[in-house]
Amino acid sequence: xxxxxxxxxxxxxSVENVEKGGGPFGAVIVKDGKIVGKGANSVTSHNDPTxxxxxxxxxxxAKELGTFDLSECxxxxxxxxxxxxxxxxxxxxxxxMYYGNTKTDAAKIxxxxxxxxxxMELPLEKRSIPAKQLLHDEAYIAFKMWEENPDKIxx
Amino acid sequence: xxxxxxxxxxxxxSVENVEKGGGPFGAVIVKDGKIVGKGANSVTSHNDPTxxxxxxxxxxxAKELGTFDLSECxxxxxxxxxxxxxxxxxxxxxxxMYYGNTKTDAAKIxxxxxxxxxxMELPLEKRSIPAKQLLHDEAYIAFKMWEENPDKIxx
Numbered sequence: 209x210x211x212x213x214x215x216x217x218x219x220x221x222s223v224e225n226v227e228k229g230g231g232p233f234g235a236v237i238v239k240d241g242k243i244v245g246k247g248a249n250s251v252t253s254h255n256d257p258t259x260x261x262x263x264x265x266x267x268x269x270a271k272e273l274g275t276f277d278l279s280e281c282x283x284x285x286x287x288x289x290x291x292x293x294x295x296x297x298x299x300x301x302x303x304x305m306y307y308g309n310t311k312t313d314a315a316k317i318x319x320x321x322x323x324x325x326x327x328m329e330l331p332l333e334k335r336s337i338p339a340k341q342l343l344h345d346e347a348y349i350a351f352k353m354w355e356e357n358p359d360k361i362x363x
Numbered sequence: 364x365x366x367x368x369x370x371x372x373x374x375x376x377s378v379e380n381v382e383k384g385g386g387p388f389g390a391v392i393v394k395d396g397k398i399v400g401k402g403a404n405s406v407t408s409h410n411d412p413t414x415x416x417x418x419x420x421x422x423x424x425a426k427e428l429g430t431f432d433l434s435e436c437x438x439x440x441x442x443x444x445x446x447x448x449x450x451x452x453x454x455x456x457x458x459x460m461y462y463g464n465t466k467t468d469a470a471k472i473x474x475x476x477x478x479x480x481x482x483m484e485l486p487l488e489k490r491s492i493p494a495k496q497l498l499h500d501e502a503y504i505a506f507k508m509w510e511e512n513p514d515k516i517x518x
Contacts, residue, residue, distance in 0.1 A: 232505035292413035292450025308502025347463025
């Protein structure tokens with residue numbers, strides 16, 4: 209299969225998902241020329257605000273492969289990932305990304321992707337969701353414990 | 364309970380999680396003075412790169428409340444969210460955030476939070492994960508279908 213073929217699979221998932229009443233987003237994860245995880249936006253059907261197509265595909269691929277490290281995998285997503293999903297792409301260590309629509313396209317049809325990208329670039333105190341730091345010294349105890357744990361599994 | 368009490372709950376989850384071999388992160392979601400969702404970093408225990416504390420807490424709260432809209436809720440997280448989790452905070456429409464450690468603290472003990480924030484600010488072509496656009500016109504079909512669907516559930 210070619211890159212276009214895998215992208216067509218992601219697009220097919222996005223189209224089928226709209227037909228089922230969900231958001232217009234689909235994604236597949238590929239390793240060694242085979243699809244190892246698929247996902248479609250399931251926010252409203254699962255009542256889960258984190259259930260974007262890429263998150264679902266990454267979770268499914270990680271489950272299928274039995275590892276949190278997808279560094280030998282590529283993602284094909286029907287739309288450029290939002291900041292949440294782009295963050296997930298980094299944490300999953302995906303090696304490459306192909307996308308169809310852009311975040312600007314997503315913004316045009318009413319999704320917040322571009323807005324959230326802009327918020328990310330602002331310092332905490334200028335963002336629209338108020339944020340306040342509390343109990344730093346107590347919170348740091350777990351960080352010290354992690355640092356000093358010789359058996360930790362880094363990720 | 365006070366804001367400090369809820370933060371202490373999030374910190375307690377982070378400490379217990381390190382004791383169990385997981386990452387040093389915990390979070391709770393609060394609505395009307397009651398905890399409606401908890402989460403601890405479960406990346407290595409669940410083999411799920413998306414299983415950060417805030418994502419877990421948001422998913423649990425959404426399940427508990429039966430809605431993807433957590434706009435009446437506040438999150439208390441033991442560490443400033445990474446871009447993935449901050450994105451989730453926006454998508455969940457959380458109204459306020461309290462955090463303990465900062466992304467700089469997280470970077471100091473080996474986590475990629477600060478690195479991913481920097482990547483987000485770069486244009487796609489300058490980021491460390493190569494990204495390429497493919498089949499835009501085909502991908503846009505699902506967006507048009509979404510736009511034209513009078514019964515869509517927006518989120």
